[in-house]
Amino acid sequence: MRPALYAHRSLRPRLHRCGGQALTEFVVIALALVPLFLLMPMVAKYQSVTHATEMASRYVAFEAIANNDGMSNYKPPEQLAQEVRRRFYSNSDAPIKTNDEAGDFKANQNLFWVDAQGDALIKNFTDVTVSFGSSHGANHADGKSAADDGKPFNVPSPLQVGEQLGLKTGMYTANVSVKLANLQDIGPSFASTYEEFKNLNLTVSRHTSVVTDTWTARDAMQVESRIDNTLLFPGKLMRPLNPVLKATNMVVELPHIEPPNMAKLELWRDQVPADRLR
Secondary structure, rough: OOOHHHHHHHHHHHHHHHHHHHHHHHHHHHHHHHHHHHHHHHHHHHHHHHHHHHHHHHHHHHHHHHHHHHHHOOOOHHHHHHHHHHOEEEOOOOOOOOOHHHOHHHHEEEOOOOOOOOOOOOOOOOEEEEEEEOOOOOOOHHHHEEOOOOOHOOOOOOOHHHHEEEEEEEEEEEOOOEOOEEEEEEEOOOOOHHHHHHHHOHHHHEEEHHHHHHHHOOOOHHHHHOOOOOOHHHHHOOOOOOOOHHHHHHOOOOOOOOOOOOOHHHHHOOOOOOHHOO
């Protein structure tokens, strides 16, 4: 029994040393992980702002598609900026109303986008800006850039199909940027964790590029007007034969059979019920 008892006693100091080592390793790892855990809420808020900025850039870009009859019909940049600020950067339950402007007060702020002191990350809504093109110009014309989307339609060159269709070559790019406020000192317990955020000067920017005018059309009438050209639609030459064909059909065929209509593009119009157009 004595040798066994001696061996048991000799293990106690070694076990104590192992326990002390584990505690030391935990403290060292905690020093690295605890600041990370404290920063996770801020990282989530930055990601939320980034997602809203991406959605806002899509909104501005697709407004150009909705108003594709020419730049004269585009919404003014100031109006787009006002709509973006109110609908994407203010309180999440903000109604969608015309000429609704976001104010720099708490009722219009997104309460999730605040620092640990409760101060808004977006100090002023004017820190949200809308620009156009790679040069970040202030006008819609700056959003247009050269592209080659008309080339496939211009072969053979004598037809110039792209010009006949009224295709406007080019891309349209919309940019949205938001300047976020730096974090302030929130006390001695967490000051070192947020120290680097005091001078971050973070600006989140996203852009969306779309092909406008080329493939979209206002309605079926605009589609017909684009292709109702003899070069594009040679069948147009057969339209004068319709009266003759109808008269012949009345004599030769049974009355209940619909006579053919030659080269009538309106036969392919999409019929939308009136109650769906409201």
